[in-house]
Amino acid sequence: MIRVEALSARVGTFRLGPASLSVPAGSSFVLLGPTGAGKTLFLECLLGLHRPSGGRIVLDGVDVTDAPPEGRSVAYLPQDLALFPHLSVRDNILFGPSIRRWPRERWQGPFDALVERLQLAPLLARRDVRTLSGGERQRVALARALVLRPKVLFLDEPFSSLDALARRSLQLSILDLQREAGLTFFLVTHDHEEAFIMADAMAVMLRGRIEQEGPPEAFTANPASLMVARFLLVQNLFPAFFVRESEGLWFLEAGGVVVAAKPKPGLSPRPSMHIGIRPEALVVLRRDRPLAPWMTCNLLEGRVERILNLGNRRYARVSVGDRGSISLEVAVTQHLVQDLSLREGDAITLHVRPESVWVHWENGDSEGAS
Amino acid sequence: MIRVEALSARVGTFRLGPASLSVPAGSSFVLLGPTGAGKTLFLECLLGLHRPSGGRIVLDGVDVTDAPPEGRSVAYLPQDLALFPHLSVRDNILFGPSIRRWPRERWQGPFDALVERLQLAPLLARRDVRTLSGGERQRVALARALVLRPKVLFLDEPFSSLDALARRSLQLSILDLQREAGLTFFLVTHDHEEAFIMADAMAVMLRGRIEQEGPPEAFTANPASLMVARFLLVQNLFPAFFVRESEGLWFLEAGGVVVAAKPKPGLSPRPSMHIGIRPEALVVLRRDRPLAPWMTCNLLEGRVERILNLGNRRYARVSVGDRGSISLEVAVTQHLVQDLSLREGDAITLHVRPESVWVHWENGDSEGAS
C-alpha cells in the first residue's frame, strides 16, 4: 500500500535517510522517534509537502514521488488539527467534497455514517470551531479527513494535546474505526505507549535513519541496536564483559553480577558489550512458593532501595551485585507489595529469563548518553 | 511552612476557592488538577503575581498576602523556565545575587555547590542559553532558583517539555536534591504519575476548588468524591445499585454483577451509587494455584476482549456480567500473559478485595462525563 524506497531529504544541515519501509494495506503503522529525529520531515515527503532529494514513494501502486499533495488521494490529520476557523463545523467536514464539486449523493452516505459514528450531530450547527473542546475538535478533524473516503490516513502526533486519560479512549476508538473501515494508518509519534497501542507494525527513527522495523513485540524482545535499546529504555542498561558461553547461553558480568543471556542468532561475543533488562521482565520471587522449573539461573539477590508509586503502577529500585553496584528498576504490582509487605531495605531475590536479557555491542559511532 | 487560609481569587468569570491547605517545612507537596482547574492562578496568588480577592497566605510564619513578589523570599521554576536570553549561563545563575548586591563570599558557596551538584561546570561559559538542550536548561534554571538559598521552591509543571524517559530521571534527581537540602517543594502539575512520584502529600484541584488533600496512597485507596474518582480514573467506573449490607460489607449491583465493597466510615447507602475499581487492584486468578483464604467474594467470571501492550506494561480488557455488559480494564504482567498463554477470547476469573472497591454517591452538582 505504502512503499518507500531509499527516500532521502535534507533541511539545512539535517539529513534524512536513505530510508525504506513498506506498509501493507489495511494495517496500522507507527513511526516512533524522539523529537528532532526527522519523523515529521519524512511524513512531509510522503504527503508531497517537502521535495525529497532522492528515492521513490509508491502509494497504492502509483509512483507519487513528484506528485503535488492534491494528486496523492491521501488524508492527513496534523498535530494541531488545522480546522478552518472561518468555516462552521459542517463546512469544515464538507470542505473536501465542496472543493472537488462532488454532487450531494456522493458525499451524503459517508457524511451521515461519520456523523453517527463520531457522534457529531450535536456539533454540526456550531459556527465557530474554536469553541469546541479538544476531543470534539479531534472528532471533527477526523470526519473532515475521512469524508473523502481515503485509503490511507496519515496522522502526525494527533493526540498529544489531549490529557493522558482522554487520549487513551480516543486512541482505542480510532483504532476500532480503522479496523472497521479497512483503512491504512500511518502514524508518527514520539510517545512510546501510543506507538505500542496503535501499531500493527512499527519503525524506530533516530537521527534521520530508520534503525528498526517490525512488529511491536520485536522491539521489547530484541532491539536491533544499542541505540534503539537506549531510546526504548533509560534504566537497566549496563556495560558488561563477556565471561563464557555454555549450552547456548552467554554469561556476562556487569558490576560483579553474572547474568545469563540468550543472544540473538548471528551475534558473536566481544569482550566489551552492553546488557539491558526491561523493568517488566524482572520478577520478584516469593519465598513462600517453590521455584519454577526454568529458574535455574539469573537469580539475583538484592536489596530494595526505594519503592516508587506512580498511581497506576509501581516500581522498585533494587540494588544488586558487589556493594549494590548495580541499581535495577523492577515493575511490581500493588498485590506483591502488599502480600510481601515490601519495604525499602528489604532483601529480595529477582529473576529474569535469559531470553529476556538484551545483549548489544557498543555501536561503532559515538553515541551520547541517549 | 506554607499555610493558605480560605484563599479566593477570580479572573473573568472563573472563580478560585475558597481554598485552604498547609504544607509542612521540608516536605514535597503536589497540587494536581486538569488544565483549567485554576492551579496556575492559585500558584500566582501564592507568589504575589495575582492579587487574591480574599483569604490569607502565610509563608514561614509571616503573613505575605499583600506582599509584592520580591518581598516573599521564595523561588520559582516556571513551566517555560524563563532563562534570560540576553545573559550568559553564569549571569543567569547569578542574577539574583547581583540584583541583591550580595558580596561574593555570600554566593560563592552555594554557587559552587550547585555547579558541582548539577554538573554545570561545562555549561558556565556558554553565552547563549538558547543553545542549551532541554535538560541543561532545566538544570540552569534550577541553579538560578536555588543559589539564593530559598526555603520554598514553587514549580509549575517544570518537566512537561521533556520526553517521558528524560523526565523520570530528572524528577528523581530533583527529589534527591530536595531531601538533601531540606527544601520545601510546592509543585503544580496535571500529570498523575508525576504527582505520585513527587508528592509527600498532595491535593486535587477541580474547577477552582481543592477537592481532596492527603498522602498519595489516600487517593488510590479512597478518592473523596465521585468527581475526584472520575479525574483519577476513566475506566472501571460504573453506576451501581445498593443491594444489601452484611458483615460490614455492602453488596452493590452493576450491570448484573454483584460486587462487595467495604465502604468508607460515615457513608450511608443510597439506592443509586457508583463503584470504581483501579486496573491495578484487579487480580487474574491462576487456575493452577489454590485460592488465597481471603478470596471469599468478588470472584468475577469474564472473557478477555483485548490485550493492550503499552511497551512497558500491559492491560487486559475483560467483559464480565450478563452478556458481557461491563468491561473492566485489568493490569496484567508480561509473565502472567506468558504463563497463562492469555489470548483474546479466553475465559478468566478476576478478584478484587472489598477494601479496594471505591463507592461513591452521585454528587449533588451536575457533573459532565469528566
Added chain:
Amino acid sequence: MDGGQTLKRGLFRALLVAATGLAVTVMAGLLLSQVAYAGLEKPLASLLRPEVFHALFLSCILATAAAVIALALAIPSAYLLARRAFPGRILVDTLLDLPVVLSPLAVGFSLLLFFRTAPGSFIETHLMRFVFEPAGIVLAQAILAYAVAVRVLKTAFEEVEPRYEQVARLMGCTPFMAFRKVTLPMARPGVVAAAVLGWGRAVGDFGATVMVGGAVAGKTETVPVAIYLRLASVDIAQAVGLMLVLTAAALAVLLLVRLTGRAP
C-alpha cells in the same frame, strides 16, 4: 520590604503614568486646537462651497483608486514574500519597504524626474500624461499605499499557519484554491486593515501629491493641497474645515482597523 522600596515602586509607576499623560495631552490638544481657534460653525459651513466640495470629491476618488491599485499588487506580492523562499527575497523585501521610510516628497520628486527621462517622456507623450495630472497623483499615492499595504498583508499572511494550506491541498486544492478558500478568508482582517491604512496614507499625503500633481486649483487640488493653498491665502476658516475632514478620515481609519481586530 522597607519604605524606600515602596517609594521607588510608586515613583516608577508615577513616571509611566506621567509620560503617557503628557503624550495623551499633546494628542488631545492637537484635536482640540482644531476647534478652539476657529470654532466649528464657520469651518463646517465653508465645506459647502463648490471648490471645497470639489477638493473633497477629488481626494476621495484619487485615494480610492490608489488604494485599489495598491491592494491589487500588494496581495500577490505579500503572499509571495510570506510563503515562498526565493533567491534575493531579502533584497526584494527591503526594496518594497522603501516608500515607507522614504520621504513622500522624495517619492513624488523621483516620479517627477522619471517622467523627464527618455522612457518617462515616451509614456507622457504617447500613452498617458501623469505630470501635473490626477493620474500622476494616483500613481504617487498608490506607491505610498502599496508600501503600507504590503507590510500589513505580509504579516497577515504569515500569521496564517502554512499547515492550513497543506491540509487544504491534501483535500484536493490547487495552490490557488488553497489561497482563495483558506488563506485569504483567514487573513481577511489583515486585508481590510491594509486597504484602510493604504487609503488613509493616500488621502492624507501632501508631499508626493504636491510634487507630482503640483497645486493646480480645481484640477490636482486634493484636500491637503487645498489646506496649503487656503493657508497661503489666509483663509483659515476653510483650511480648518478641510483639516477637520482629514482628521475625521484619520479617526475613521483607526476605528475601522480596530474594529477588524488588527491594531495598526
Added chain:
Amino acid sequence: MDGGQTLKRGLFRALLVAATGLAVTVMAGLLLSQVAYAGLEKPLASLLRPEVFHALFLSCILATAAAVIALALAIPSAYLLARRAFPGRILVDTLLDLPVVLSPLAVGFSLLLFFRTAPGSFIETHLMRFVFEPAGIVLAQAILAYAVAVRVLKTAFEEVEPRYEQVARLMGCTPFMAFRKVTLPMARPGVVAAAVLGWGRAVGDFGATVMVGGAVAGKTETVPVAIYLRLASVDIAQAVGLMLVLTAAALAVLLLVRLTGRAP
C-alpha cells in the same frame, strides 16, 4: 492530475511573480530616476555649498532632537500600554496612534492653530517661541516620531513574556529593576528599531515641518523644505543632490532596522 491543473498552478505562480516584479520595477525605477535625470556628479557637487550643508546639518540636529524626545516619552508609555490594564486603555491607545494615520500637514496645522489659542500664545510670548522656529519643527517631528516609536515599542514589549519579569521579581527585583534589567535589554532590537524609524520619519517629513516652521531659508530650511525651495527656483541639480541624501538616509534606516532583527 491532468494538464489543466498543471497549467493553472503555473498561472498562479506567474501571477504572483508578475505582481511582485512590477512592484519591484517601480521601486527600483524610483531610485534609478534620481540618478538618471541629472547624473551623480552635479548633484553631489552641489552638496558642498554652504547653504545646502546648513540644511543637512539642521535636518540632522532637529530630527535627532525629535527622536530623542519621542523615545523618552514613547518608552514609558509603550511599556504602560503593553503591561498594565487600566480603564480607558483602548481610548489612550487609539489617541496615541492618531499621528500615524493623520496627515502630517494636519498635525503641523493643528500645532499652528494651538499656538494661536490663549494657552498657546502664552507659551509663545512667555516661555519659548515655536512658530516658524526650529523648536516648533522639533515639536512637530517629535509628535510624528512618537507615534511610530510607540507602536514599535509596544509590540516589542508585548513580545517579552511577562513571565521573565515575574521570575526577576521573585529573585528580588522591584518593578523598575525588572524593567531595566530584563524587559528593556530583551526588547533592545525593538528600541533600536523605534529610534531609527522615528528618526527616519522625522528627517523625511515635509508636511508638518513646512506648516510649523514655514520655509525660512537658513533658519527652518530642513532637507525636504530645501528640496521644495530649490525646485521652485528650478535648481534641479541641487534638489536631486538633497533627495539623494534623503534616499540614502531612508536606505540606512531600512538597513539598520533589518540588522537589529526587526522588519519595519
